Amino acid sequence: MIFLLILAGGLLAQFLAEKYYEKNWSRKLKVDIRFQPEPVFQGEEGFLTEVIENDKRLFLPALQAGFVVSRNLSFGQEENTSVSDQSYKRDIFSVMGRQRIIRKVSFEAKKRGYYEIQKADLVARGILLAPELYHTIPCSTYLYVYPGKIAGEKRELLFRRITGVYESRKRLLEDPFLFRGIREYTPEDPMNKINWKASARAGSFMVNQHNSAVSGNVCILLDVEDETVWKYEEIHEEGIRLAAALAEDFLSRGIEVGLITNGRDCQEKSEIFLSGQSGRGQREKMLQCLARIDLGERSRKFSDCVEEKKDLLLAKESFCILITKNQYRELEEVMGTLGEKNQGSLCLATLYPEMELKIKSRRNLEVLRWEVKR
Amino acid sequence: MREDRILKIYGFLHLWLLAAGILFLPLYAGEGFSPETGAKLLFLAAPELVLREISVRGKKIWSYLGASLLVFALFWFLGEGILEKACFLSGAVFFMILFFWQRLTGNREAFFRPSYVCLLFFALEYIFTLFYDLGKLGNVFLIVAGGYWLLILWSRNREHFLGYCGDYERLYRFPRQGIAYGSRLMLIFLTVFTAGCMALLPVLGIDRGILAVLALIRRGLAILLSGTGEEETPQELPQEEMGPQPMLPETGEAASPFLTALWDILEKLLMLAVILGTLVGICALFYWLYKKYNSQASENGDILEDLESSGMETREKIKRKVSFLSPFLKGRTPRARIRRAYKQKLERLGKPSSLASPEELEDQAGLSPGEKREEFHRLYEKARYGNIPCTQEEAKRMGKLERVDFF
Numbered sequence: 218m219i220f221l222l223i224l225a226g227g228l229l230a231q232f233l234a235e236k237y238y239e240k241n242w243s244r245k246l247k248v249d250i251r252f253q254p255e256p257v258f259q260g261e262e263g264f265l266t267e268v269i270e271n272d273k274r275l276f277l278p279a280l281q282a283g284f285v286v287s288r289n290l291s292f293g294q295e296e297n298t299s300v301s302d303q304s305y306k307r308d309i310f311s312v313m314g315r316q317r318i319i320r321k322v323s324f325e326a327k328k329r330g331y332y333e334i335q336k337a338d339l340v341a342r343g344i345l346l347a348p349e350l351y352h353t354i355p356c357s358t359y360l361y362v363y364p365g366k367i368a369g370e371k372r373e374l375l376f377r378r379i380t381g382v383y384e385s386r387k388r389l390l391e392d393p394f395l396f397r398g399i400r401e402y403t404p405e406d407p408m409n410k411i412n413w414k415a416s417a418r419a420g421s422f423m424v425n426q427h428n429s430a431v432s433g434n435v436c437i438l439l440d441v442e443d444e445t446v447w448k449y450e451e452i453h454e455e456g457i458r459l460a461a462a463l464a465e466d467f468l469s470r471g472i473e474v475g476l477i478t479n480g481r482d483c484q485e486k487s488e489i490f491l492s493g494q495s496g497r498g499q500r501e502k503m504l505q506c507l508a509r510i511d512l513g514e515r516s517r518k519f520s521d522c523v524e525e526k527k528d529l530l531l532a533k534e535s536f537c538i539l540i541t542k543n544q545y546r547e548l549e550e551v552m553g554t555l556g557e558k559n560q561g562s563l564c565l566a567t568l569y570p571e572m573e574l575k576i577k578s579r580r581n582l583e584v585l586r587w588e589v590k591r
Numbered sequence: 592m593r594e595d596r597i598l599k600i601y602g603f604l605h606l607w608l609l610a611a612g613i614l615f616l617p618l619y620a621g622e623g624f625s626p627e628t629g630a631k632l633l634f635l636a637a638p639e640l641v642l643r644e645i646s647v648r649g650k651k652i653w654s655y656l657g658a659s660l661l662v663f664a665l666f667w668f669l670g671e672g673i674l675e676k677a678c679f680l681s682g683a684v685f686f687m688i689l690f691f692w693q694r695l696t697g698n699r700e701a702f703f704r705p706s707y708v709c710l711l712f713f714a715l716e717y718i719f720t721l722f723y724d725l726g727k728l729g730n731v732f733l734i735v736a737g738g739y740w741l742l743i744l745w746s747r748n749r750e751h752f753l754g755y756c757g758d759y760e761r762l763y764r765f766p767r768q769g770i771a772y773g774s775r776l777m778l779i780f781l782t783v784f785t786a787g788c789m790a791l792l793p794v795l796g797i798d799r800g801i802l803a804v805l806a807l808i809r810r811g812l813a814i815l816l817s818g819t820g821e822e823e824t825p826q827e828l829p830q831e832e833m834g835p836q837p838m839l840p841e842t843g844e845a846a847s848p849f850l851t852a853l854w855d856i857l858e859k860l861l862m863l864a865v866i867l868g869t870l871v872g873i874c875a876l877f878y879w880l881y882k883k884y885n886s887q888a889s890e891n892g893d894i895l896e897d898l899e900s901s902g903m904e905t906r907e908k909i910k911r912k913v914s915f916l917s918p919f920l921k922g923r924t925p926r927a928r929i930r931r932a933y934k935q936k937l938e939r940l941g942k943p944s945s946l947a948s949p950e951e952l953e954d955q956a957g958l959s960p961g962e963k964r965e966e967f968h969r970l971y972e973k974a975r976y977g978n979i980p981c982t983q984e985e986a987k988r989m990g991k992l993e994r995v996d997f998f
Contacts, residue, residue: 218798220717223733224710226789227740233788234781272898278773279755297762309759311769315882315898320764344781345744346751346774 235344238275243352245272248282248337252360256504259329259365259458263290267308267320274314281340283307289328289362326362329457331483331509333359363504364454364461375587376466379563382583383536386561387429395428434473434493434533437463440519440541440548441480441512449542450512453480455589456540456567457507463538464503471495475535476503479522480510488522493533520547523555530555537562544575556581595753598704601746603643605705607636608742609712610685612735614678616716619728621674631669631679638662638683643703646690655694659687704750705743710736737789741782748778764892787867795859799852807849925986929974932986932993933967949975967992 247270257263269282285303292298298306310318339352399415402422415423439460441453460476467474475493482489489506491499519541523530530537537555541548544566556562557580564584566574569591578584611632618624641662645655662683670676689702713736720729752774759765921927937943940956947955949971958964970989974981 218801219733219793220714220736222792222798223737223789224740226792227737227785229792230781230785230788231744234784270898276773276776278777279770281759297764307762309762309765309770310893311766311773313769313773313895317896317898319894319896320892342751342755344777345748346755346770347747 231344235348238344239348239350241273241275242277242341242343242350243339244275246270246277246339246352246354247272248339248354248356250284250334250337250356250358252332252334252358256361256363256508257326258363259326262323262325263360263362264321264323267318267322269310269312269318269320271312271314271316276314276316277310277312277341279342279346280310280312281307282310283338283340284334284336284356286334287330287332289326289330290332290360291325291327292322293324326360329362329364329454329508331359331361331505333357361505361508364458364507367458367462372462375565375585376463378585379463379538379565380466382561382563383435386536387433391427391429393427397426397428399423400426434475434535435463435467436475436477436493436530436533436535436537438519438523438537438539438541439476439478439480439507439510440516440539440543441478441510442516442519442543444543444545448512451591452542452567452569452589453512455587456542457510459540459565459567459587461504461507463540464507465500468495468497468500468503474499474503476506477522477526477530478506478510479516479519480512481514481516482509483511483514484509486511486514488517490526493535518547519543520545520551523548523551527551527555531558534559539564540567541565542567542572549576553579553582595749598746598749598753601705601742601749602703603636603639605709605739605742605746606639606686606689606703608735608739609709610635610639610682612713612716612732614682615731616719616728618674618678619725620719620723628675631675634666634669635679635682635686638666638686642686642690646694655691659683662687705739705746707743710739713739737786740789741785744781744785745778748774791863796852796855800849800856803849803852925981925983926974928986929970929981929989932989933971933974936967936993963992963995967995 247268249266249268249270251266251268253264253266267282269280271277283306285305288300288302288304290304292304292306297308298304306322308320308322310320312318334356337354337356339354341350341352342348343350399412400423402411402416402424406424410424412423412425437460439456441456443449457480464474464476473493473495476489476491478489480489481487489510491502491506494502536559537552539548539552539562541564549564552562552564561581561583564576564582565587566576566584567587567589568574570588574584574586576584614632614635615624618628641658642655645658663680666679666683667676670679693702713732717729717732717736720726720732752771755770756765756767760767922931933949937952937956940958943952944955949968953964953968958967967989970981970985970992973979973985974989
């Protein structure tokens with residue numbers, strides 16, 4: 218009998234210890250996973266903070282914390298990540314009683330987008346490190362990866378040309394009631410611009426300067442539709458980067474910029490539209506909108522999209538800049554109409570070197586080519 | 592894979608305990624056991640070590656056979672009597688066959704790790720000692736069985752630790768030292784707890800309690816199965832013995848074995864609680880001192896911080912609202928009466944809209960403005976939204992106003 222009681226004592230101790238551990242290991246255990254608060258640009262490095270807090274005396278010799286995040290965030294070779302459809306990251310901690318562990322993990326943002334982490338999975342080992350115990354903790358953190366920056370001489374040339382088109386459009390129609398100032402006469406000035414009183418006072422011919430009658434706002438029309446089953450993701454990504462660069466350029470000069478695209482939001486799944494505004498807030502909004510475009514979603518025909526918003530564009534007399542790889546007739550027509558009515562528009566064709574540019578520049582529609590490297 | 596040193600020690604310990612335990616019984620039963628013999632049993636570790644190492648490392652079978660012959664010769668000269676010689680030689684033969692078989696099969700771990708099955712040997716030996724009334728030997732086997740149980744725990748813990756490290760060690764910033772430390776600490780707690788439980792259960796005298804209960808059941812079954820219980824007529828007691836019987840036995844009468852066992856258990860439980868409390872207090876003191884001087888550290892690039900328990904934290908349970916008034920009484924309060932009167936008045940004049948405010952409702956019902964309407968409105972708002980309880984007078988007044996024609 219005593220022999221049995223000794224064995225029963227051993228069994229009872231093991232059973233009680235295991236039950237106690239199973240019941241209490243996840244109590245007062247907090248796991249917080251946070252992205253850095255600031256957004257990053259594509260290709261830049263960001264960091265993630267993992268905080269494990271065990272606010273009880275019971276210690277956890279082996280605790281595995283794992284979470285899932287998009288594979289577009291690359292954690293590097295050494296950072297315990299297995300990449301398949303997504304990045305599955307897991308870290309192992311040994312947490313003593315009443316201890317907080319803070320771990321910072323750096324990553325490279327390989328692709329623009331909006332990334333979220335919604336839960337953390339915990340796996341602990343029980344008494345004698347034998348049974349696996351599971352627990353899921355919800356967490357909410359997100360990160361915007363803005364489109365990459367375009368730099369170089371090619372970009373400068375393109376932007377100079379776009380700015381030229383934009384400025385010349387402003388000169389075309391001057392409002393005689395919006396007086397801007399007086400300057401000296403040049404042979405190109407018409408006679409009716411001469412301010413005779415000012416000329417008499419100055420002793421030389423002076424001409425009046427007027428502000429433009431056309432609106433200064435810019436609307437970026439971004440087409441991410443694939444006409445065929447063949448996907449041109451690189452071209453669309455380049456288009457998104459161009460849109461971001463253009464928006465930043467115009468906004469930095471205080472010009473209102475809006476966005477119309479047939480790209481869909483990665484969360485809401487609706488088409489993205491941003492009304493024209495200027496200022497620092499608009500830059501963030503614009504970059505966030507561009508970051509959230511999901512190229513995996515099916516986009517509708519862009520000419521239909523522009524037709525829908527045509528009244529708004531005409532009412533605001535926006536200078537429209539279309540970024541597209543598609544060159545079909547309806548789109549050309551609608552851009553032509555917008556150009557004629559709003560005194561100018563611009564089409565930026567993003568194409569591979571071997572692709573042919575079919576749309577020709579004409580009055581009020583300037584067509585520029587931007588080659589995308591394969 | 593390289594063999595783990597600690598697991599190897601556990602393996603040798605397990606085999607030695609098993610072999611020595613088996614040989615201990617014939618030596619003791621054959622009255623050939625003496626302290627010198629006990630010391631000689633320790634030498635069994637030598638063939639175990641030598642034969643296993645040669646079995647694992649040796650290239651040729653001759654080296655193994657040669658070593659076996661040497662071991663046999665050693666134990667033949669070591670033993671004094673024929674029984675002792677036979678026992679030692681059988682131990683050496685056991686090791687020789689075991690490791691030879693392991694070498695043939697290529698399974699190094701066979702019989703080389705502590706397992707629960709081996710506890711059966713100790714159980715059988717214990718039963719044997721009970722059968723032949725070898726009390727002291729029985730106690731030795733009890734202690735050995737307890738120790739062997741702990742050996743199984745340690746061995747399992749080590750195996751799981753090595754398995755875990757093997758699975759995850761390639762991970763970056765894998766806290767091997769931390770896990771080893773935590774696992775060791777947990778094993779110490781579990782060992783103390785298990786040893787405590789092993790010691791506690793027999794000391795508590797639960798066996799006596801169980802035996803008493805079994806005896807009771809047996810008696811009950813005997814009465815039921817004998818079939819005499821129903822036919823027995825109640826015995827007529829003399830008048831002076833019909834009085835209430837005391838719980839405790841009278842002087843000179845033996846106490847109930849069940850109650851005695853119960854009291855014993857309670858007494859020992861109390862003593863044990865005090866001892867355990869003291870031990871826990873001492874452990875807590877040491878732990879506190881340790882934590883105090885190791886409050887923050889850095890490991891693998893992680894910042895490890897100790898959390899202070901906030902003494903300011905208080906926890907309050909939200910009390911459930913208990914209403915002592917029954918629905919019938921609730922409907923009789925002045926507040927309920929006022930609201931009911933208001934509702935009746937408005938419903939009489941048409942179905943009120945559920946989205947309108949009281950004032951809009953009154954307008955919709957066509958109550959003409961005036962002092963009485965204002966009073967009517969004020970009383971309702973007090974009953975509906977006010978924090979002050981309404982009086983019986985106000986309820987009566989509302990009742991009167993309900994009958995007033997406002998048109």
